[in-house]
Amino acid sequence: MCDYDNAIFRLATEAEPEDYTGEDGLLYCGSCRQPKEAYFAEGKTLFGRDRHPKECDCQRKQREEREAADREQKHREEVERLKRKGFTDPAMREWTFENDNGKCPQMDYAREYVECWELMKAENHGLILWGSVGTGKSYFAGCIANALMEREISVCMTNFALILNDLAANYKDRNEYISRLCSFPLLILDDFGMERGTEYGLEQVYNVVDSRYRSGKPLIVTTNLTLEELQNPEDTAHARIYDRLTEMCCPVCITGENFRKAKAQAKMERLKTLLNRKESL
Structure with missing residues (x-):
């Protein structure tokens, strides 16, 4: 045997x-x-x-x-x-619902987006997360990304500054690079509008946004631009981009507390406490 x-x-x-x-x-x-x-x-x-x-x-x-x-x-x-x-930044791994400080009133929308992901994907529902600086727009998007990844769904969260650098470094493979971005079930573009506004830059931004539009897959964008600025672009080049975005994505105004300002204030108070303690010794 x-x-x-x-x-x-x-x-x-x-x-x-x-x-x-x-x-x-x-x-x-x-x-x-x-x-x-x-x-x-x-x-x-x-x-x-x-x-x-x-x-x-x-x-x-x-x-x-x-x-x-x-x-x-x-x-x-x-x-x-x-x-x-x-993720293009390891810190994004910590942007989770579990680590949320509860100061963003719109965070329930992020949870609902994840819970209804199959419907969001099927009907190509994206989001434009707009609002003041430091209100948690990127964190909001990161929570969605982490939650979907925990469900083994592939997500790319990047920004146009990195995309434009990559495209400049890969002149011959631009189409392949953009196709790879559009292959992710969910693409998140962080800090939209902060990239350089050159003619070349705007053309590449349009190429990425338009390719994502044609892919029929959801897109989430975070931006410091106001809804009025998105709806009233300054020129034709921006209009082409913004029209695509507003057609693909539903705007959500994020009104959380400015956590950067709060963090800076807390740091200042801590420093004052330490200095006062030193003077009293």
């Missing part, structure tokens, strides 16, 4: 010390009292044996735990791969 055949029957031949043989002649588990063997149908044998291994409750539980651990390991590896691929 080969090693594989021996392995088939190993469960039946290698009994644990607490196992015992029941009145029916089968091996039983000493812990759960369930059989570890079962007879073949009457008259049937395999390799001269009249019985085959059978999982007892203990063995089944152990197997299920191993399988669950393997699935979790593979899931974590896949999520890690997606985050390495999808």
Whole structure:
């Protein structure tokens, strides 16, 4: 008998010390009292044996735990791969619903977007997240990205400053680069409107936005531009871009507290406390 055949029957031949043989002649588990063997149908044998291994409750539980651990390991590896691929800044990994400080009144929209992702994808619903500086627009988008990646959905979160640099460095592969951006089920463009407004830059911005539009896949944009500025572009070049965006994406005004200002204020107060403490020594 080969090693594989021996392995088939190993469960039946290698009994644990607490196992015992029941009145029916089968091996039983000493812990759960369930059989570890079962007879073949009457008259049937395999390799001269009249019985085959059978999982007892203990063995089944152990197997299920191993399988669950393997699935979790593979899931974590896949999520890690997606985050390495999808985020341009490692800090974005921390932009999650779990880490939210609760100061953005619109955060429930982000949760609803994730919960309704299949519908958002099917009907190509995007978002324009606009509002004052430091109100949490990027964090809002990052929460969506992280939550979808945890569901093993591929997301790219980048900005046009990086995109334009990459396009300039890959002159011959521009179409391939833009096609790769548009291959992600969700594309997030952070800090839209902050890129240089040269003729070349605007043309490449339009190419990316237009290609995403033609892909029929959702786009999320964060911007410090006002809704009025988006709806009343300054020239034809901007109008082409903004028209595409406003057709693809629903505007959401983010009105959270300016966390950068609050953080700076807290830092200043901390410094004052430390200096006062030093003076009193």
